[in-house]
Amino acid sequence: MALFGKDIKTLDDAFVHTLQTIYYAEKQITEALGKMIDKASNTSLRQGFETHLEETRGQIERLERVFEMHGADAEESKCPAIDGIIKAGDSMASESDDAQVRDACLAASAQLVEHYEIAKYGTLVAWAQQLGRQDCARVLEETLAEEKATDEKLNKLAKGELNKQAETAQA
Template sequence: MASKTLQDLFIHALSDVYSAEKQLTRALPKLARATTNGQLKQAFETHLEETNGQIERIDQVVELFGVKLKRIKCAAMEGLVEEAQDEIETFEQGPIRDAALIAAAQKVEHYEIATYGTLATLAKQLGNEDAMKLLLDTLQEEKATDEKLTQLAKTQLAEEVQQKG
C-alpha cells in the first residue's frame, strides 16, 4: 500500500536515514584503517562516535512521534559505501588514496546534510518542535564534519599529494 500522508513520508525518510547511519557505523572503521593520514583517521573515528550519537537521536525522534521505523535498506548509502570501498581497492595506501577517501566521505556528508535538512523541515511541518531540534543538531554535526574534511583536504593532505604527486 502506498504511503499517503506527510507523516508516512517522514517515517519512510527517518527509516531510510536510520539504515544509512547503521551502514556508516560499519564503514567508518574500514575508512579509518585505510588511511595513512593521522588527522583523517581521527576524523573518521570522531565521526563514528558522532554517528552513534545520531542513531540515539533518531531513536529519540521515534519516541517523540510514537512511531515505529520500517525495515528498509538505504540504497543511497549502500552505493556511497561501495564507492568508498572501490577507492580503497583502486588506490594504493598513501596520500592519493587519502584524497579519494576525503572525497568519498564528503559525498556521504552531503547526502546526510540533505537528508537531515529535509527531516527537520518535515518534523516542523508535522508540529514536533522537539524532534525538529534534535534533527537540526544532527544537521549541524554533519555540516561541521564536512567543513573539517574540507579543511583537511585544503591543508595537510594537499601538501602531501603535491609532494608525492
C-alpha cells in the same frame, strides 16, 4: 513505494520512511567508518573518522529518540543511495596503492556521505517543522549541525593537507 505494506500517502508517511532510511544509512556508515579508519594513514584524517564514528553512534541514539517521540517503531528501510555512495567510496580508496592518494580519496568519499546526510537531515527538519513536531525538529537539527561541521572539517583537511600531499605522490 511501499511503507508498512502501503503507499506513502502523507507527509507523515514520508517523514517516517525517511527516518527509516537514514536510520539504515547511519548503521551502514558506522560499519564503513570502521573500515575507513583502518585504511587512513594520515593521523588527522584517522582521528577525524574516529571522532565521527562516536558522533554517528550518538546520531543513531537520537534517531531512536525521534522515532519514539513521533510514536513510530525504530525500523530500518534499505537505502540504495547510501549503499551506492559507500560502495563507490570504498572502490575509489581500494584502487589507490599510494597512501597519500588513498587518504585524499577517503576524505572525498567521506564528504559524499556527509552531503547525503546533510540533504536527508535538512529534509527531515523541514518536514518535522511542517508537521508541527518542533520537538523532533530540534533533535534532528543537532545531527544536521554535526554533519555540517564534519563536512567543513573534512573540507579544510583535504584543501589544507591531503590534496597537496596526494598531488606530490609518486605516479
